[in-house]
Amino acid sequence: MPAGNEPIDAAAPPLVEMRNIVKRFGDVEVLRDVSFDVRPGEVHALLGGNGAGKSTLMKILMGVHRTDGGRIFVDGEEVTPTDVGTSLSRGVAMIFQELSLLPNLSVAENIFFGREPLRAGFRIDRRAVRERARELLADHGFAIPVDAEVENLPFAQRQVVEIVRAASFGARVLIMDEPTSALTAREEEKLFELIEHLTKRGNGIVYISHRMGEIMRVADRITILRDGRSSTPIPIAEARIEKISEQMSSTARTVEQVDQPEHSIVRRSVSGTPALRLRNFSTARTLDNIDLTVMPGEIVGIAGLVGSGRSTLCKAIAGLIPDARGLIEIGGQAIRPGKPHAVLGKGIGFVPEDRRLEGLVIDHALETNIALPNLRRVTGGSLGVVRRSRVRELFEYGTRGLALVARGPLQPAGELSGGNQQKVVVAKWLASRPRLLILDEPTAGVDIRAKADMGAALRRAVREEGLGILLVNSELDEMVTLCDRILILERGRLTGSAPARIEPAQLQALLLGGNTETIERRKTQ
């Protein structure tokens, strides 16, 4: 695979250069000192853990955010990106994870949207649109039907249309954010060919991905972001996965460790009924024959890259994926998959990824939110009336130990900070005394103090009530400190487990190095 293996002309002026970029959101300094450049004809990979600032950096380049310091050059000329339109006209374009095509228009109409060739009388020259679109696609080696509506195309082809569209706009720097996360292996190949084609014409690519295998394959240089700083770019020939993982995993382990004296192992009661047992558990599109057991008093982590099916697994267990198949047992009782009301609040709690959209009714009071999955628990009397005093008791019970910062139980959930909102979601499920609690990215966007509070409350429930926990978390150091066992999920399949007492960097390497074969092949070239 020759892409990117040609020697880069180091003397060529960069297409884009960002120097000493600083960006603050409120009091939080997201980028402290980041330098990054893209040369003609290269693929420059940008790596970093969640929240390292990759997206922020690219949004600055696109003119979505303003910098708080630093300089940006396009073609050697200093610029101040102010809005996306100007950045596009300077030849910088971003391929979004959620595609920005208009689904109800045809491929050709999308490619020429906003700059359609006209005939006399301002009528759109439809034939010219179609012919030129066909030429453009053929030019890049694709035979996508130009009359097809975009919504009927498979995801990979939409992505191609988007890239071709950007390139035809005269984009010379293309930013690709996790471009392979929704592609099959064969579609990936086509994407890599397209990338190669683009770089040969002197375009520069910024390639953001978590998958080390493909980075080793397509990238010419790698820059790592960590704690708001950038590393010196590493030429691909000198890159070693172990070293990169080490550089990526944050060493900033601070407050949360203070509250975690006891390590979790030992207390596992291996005997007894499992809190959760899955056998041949699959969904139509993502999960493939998952076998999994979580014992009471055990915290099991599911580690995987973006797109590996972590969230789907969580949702499927909670009954929220209608086409899930296979055996689920909660506390020894078999449950029909795909029925959320049969499991949620009846032995299983689920803290979803998006707390505002999926976890809370943000207009409603905190205690109302906490009572929602527990309504059968708060009624009394022959009329089955919801008792206010019981709702209040449940609120107190659920939030104890969580150090919730709120005016009171009647405050609307929407007024709370992100961390406190997340505490409310955790509280509503702890109040239901589940056998199993599923947590999907529970600490995303949550500050360190709140993380520590939630961690402590969860550990206590595990220790004292025998709660079993299934945890998905991209913050690997949190996984390592919290979990008794960590299982690796790769493209919908559980492919193994991480050894006990693994270091975050090692776990990172394990996840990134998934496709070791490719890397070996790449190295020997």
Next chain:
Amino acid sequence: MSDASRPEVQSRHPAVMTFLRDHITYIIFGLVTLYFVFTAPSFATIGTAEAILRITAIVSIMAVGMTFVIIAAEIDLSVGSMASLSGMVGALILQAGFGWIPAILLTLAFGAVVGAFSGLLVTWLRIPSFLVTLGMLSILSGIALTITGTRPVPIVSSDFTKTLWDGSFAGVPVPIIWTAVVAIVGFYLLHLTPLGKRVFATGGNVVAARFSGVRTDRIKLFAFILSGFTASLAGLILAARSTAGNPSLGAGLELDVIAAVIIGGTSLFGGRGSIIGSVVGAIFIGIVGFGLLVMGFSTSIQEIIKGAIIIGAVALARR
């Protein structure tokens, strides 16, 4: 509606300001009523109050069912046609020789079934309720007109009319009793039971409700059944009032009903509202209509003023 200014206001005049802001429609309601009391001739009498409550009974009862639907973030535009058709169905059952009790019960069951049909179209086929019930509005009124070739069906059973309109119980006219019964049952279901809490959650955030184990489709279905049920009860009362089933008796009532619910503080986007508010809203609309009538405005002018007051009240109540 800035949330940021809230705590400030509260710290200065804690209880009063909060109450005024939350109950602005009640204040407007009070002011309008006072205006009529002082300006309209002989407005402030028991007789007037009784008359207004009687007239209002129909809208109030329908508003109770509608409140469930709107809090669940759906809408039911078919209630007016449902009332017309129910009046016809009830009258036809009586005409067929059944007693007044089976006539009432069968008609109410009919209303619930039609409500369930709308609810199933909304939840199974995922057609927006606005469209489903707009279609049902047309279908139901068409059926009501067709079954007798647009002729009204006279009602001769005095038990029927006594039970629903003419009679009184402990000195209170029966329409007011029925309104109270429906409002109390509605209040109990919506504000006191787990079912009601689930209705609020479904309208507040349907995803979060589902992710909390609420069967949101069933909740919506229930709301539509209730709305069909209350609309057919209102239709029976309407028929009793005019001692006939008339195929266009309920035409246009859906607008008064929705206005009553919204004036009562229920959010058209779902998740917030109350039964008491809806009943108060219905009475408010009744008072405005009656007051303007007593003051001698023509019905066409009444409509304009009523509409303006409704828009004004909702505009002020928005938070």
